[in-house]
Amino acid sequence: MDTISLCQLAALAAASTLVGFSKTAVSGANTISLAVFAAVLPARESTGVLLPILIVGDLLAVLVYRRHAHWPTLLRLFPAVAVGVVAGTLFMLWADDAAVRASIGAILLFMTGVTLWRRRIAEKGTGNGGDTGSEAGTGAGTGSETGTSTGRTAARGYGVLGGFTTMVANAGGPVMSLYLLSAGFRKLGFLGTSAWFFLIVNVSKVPFSVGLGLIDARSLLLDACLLLFVLPGAYLGRACVDRINQKIFDRIVIGATVVGGLQLLLI
Secondary structure (H helix, E strand, O other): OOOOOHHHHHHHHHHHHHHHHHHHOOHHHHHHHHHHHHHHOOHHHHHHHHHHHHHHHHHHHHHHHHHHOOHHHHHHHHHHHHHHHHHHHHHHHHOOHHHHHHHHHHHHHHHHHHHHHHHHHHHHHOOOOOOOOOOOOOOOOOOHHHHOHHHHHHHHHHHHHHHHHHHHHOOOHHHHHHHHHHOOOOHHHHHHHHHHHHHHHHHHHHHHHHHOOOOOHHHHHHHHHHHHHHHHHHHHHHHHOOOOOHHHHHHHHHHHHHHHHHHHHHO
16 A cells, blocks of 8 residues: 555545445445455455545435334344444455455455346346336335345344445445345335445444554554545435436446456455
């Protein structure tokens, strides 16, 4: 982190802006930021630098969507997420930069596959013309399926995987998106629940990241330079969320994520 060029700093600033945008508009855009940070910085250290930036984005998202969270779902998820975070922390204890880099690449590709699979299932379920769970109107939705036995089992599985991926690569977004959509959340309920979820989880990760040496004075100094770029991204996302051509944007995000994941795996 001592030899970051001006071009690399510009790439990190753009990725930070995309964090803000993703938190208030399209969560899938965040995977590009993960790939950029891991490509510019040492992969292991990149997770610690990115975490405070994500927390600021989460705070902005909570300010916008705070009234629409479904707390029973959050309380059901957190114990399993804690298990996943601990497992991810243990992995980070022995993993070197090459292992973390490969893990982030693999997680990005896996999450892309999960996202494509989810969309294919949603299209079949709606006859390719109906509304999906996150886009069907603006009602908050409360995820009625989460209280069933199947829902509790799903919460445990998604929670552990989400906790592990968010600790290792800050990549728990696609996992939680899949869970909330499969549970029947609609737009506002989805945004409010995910905003509170990631704020609480990311803040809880800070002591683990400090203990692993991923957050230190140098990483915080770099964060201080990048945090200002989150605000315009969040504002732009909030202003554009209803105007974005979702299909085209999603294709760009997925394509960039695949390229970033392959780069981390192969280079």
